[in-house]
Amino acid sequence: MTEEKVVAIKTMNSSGLTTMNTYNYMATEARGEQNVGYSVVDHLNFCLRLRMEQIEARDSQTLVNILNQEQSEDSNFCFRVKFDNEGRISNIFWRDSMMLEDCRIYGDVLVFDTTYRTNQYNLICAPFVGINNHWHNCMFACAFIGDEKTKSFVWLLETFKKVMEDKTPTSIFTD
Structure with missing residues (x-):
C-alpha cells in the first residue's frame, strides 16, 4: 500500500x-x-x-476506571483485559455478581454468538447468554474481542470458565 x-x-x-x-x-x-x-x-x-x-489512552483509561468503580461497588464483579504487543486493549471480558449467580443456577445451557464489529472501535461483541426458569434471557458475561482468531476465542472461553468458578455448560449453542 x-x-x-x-x-x-x-x-x-x-x-x-x-x-x-x-x-x-x-x-x-x-x-x-x-x-x-x-x-x-x-x-x-x-x-x-x-x-x-482509535482506542486512545483516555478511552482505555475511562473504561478501566468504570470497571474498577463497578468492582468497588460489587465485590463479585470481575473483569479481565488483554493487551496487544503495542499496549492497546485487544480483548476485554466482564461479569458481575448477578451474572455469576445466574450462571450458577441456569448455566447448563449457554448461547454464544458474536456480532460483526458494529461499534465505533470495530470490536466484536461476544455476549454469553442463558435462559432462566421463566424462559427469559439472562446474561452470564460479556466481552469485546479484537478479532475472530482461534487465539482470541481460546482466551475468551478459558477466561469465562475461570471466572465462572470452572462451571462448564452441558450445551453451547453458537453460529
Missing part, C-alpha cells in the same frame, strides 16, 4: 465512510479491483488496524 493510498484511506475513514466504501472508491480510482495494488482482505485488515488505533 503506497503512502498516498494510506493517507486517502485514513481521510475517508475519519470522514465516516465504511471500509467497503473506501475500498470501492480505491477500486474506482484505480479503474478496477485488479489495479488497486492490494487485495480486499489487505484493505479490511488495514482498516481494522486503523480502528484499533
Whole structure:
C-alpha cells in the first residue's frame, strides 16, 4: 500500500465512510479491483488496524476506571483485559455478581454468538447468554474481542470458565 493510498484511506475513514466504501472508491480510482495494488482482505485488515488505533489512552483509561468503580461497588464483579504487543486493549471480558449467580443456577445451557464489529472501535461483541426458569434471557458475561482468531476465542472461553468458578455448560449453542 503506497503512502498516498494510506493517507486517502485514513481521510475517508475519519470522514465516516465504511471500509467497503473506501475500498470501492480505491477500486474506482484505480479503474478496477485488479489495479488497486492490494487485495480486499489487505484493505479490511488495514482498516481494522486503523480502528484499533482509535482506542486512545483516555478511552482505555475511562473504561478501566468504570470497571474498577463497578468492582468497588460489587465485590463479585470481575473483569479481565488483554493487551496487544503495542499496549492497546485487544480483548476485554466482564461479569458481575448477578451474572455469576445466574450462571450458577441456569448455566447448563449457554448461547454464544458474536456480532460483526458494529461499534465505533470495530470490536466484536461476544455476549454469553442463558435462559432462566421463566424462559427469559439472562446474561452470564460479556466481552469485546479484537478479532475472530482461534487465539482470541481460546482466551475468551478459558477466561469465562475461570471466572465462572470452572462451571462448564452441558450445551453451547453458537453460529
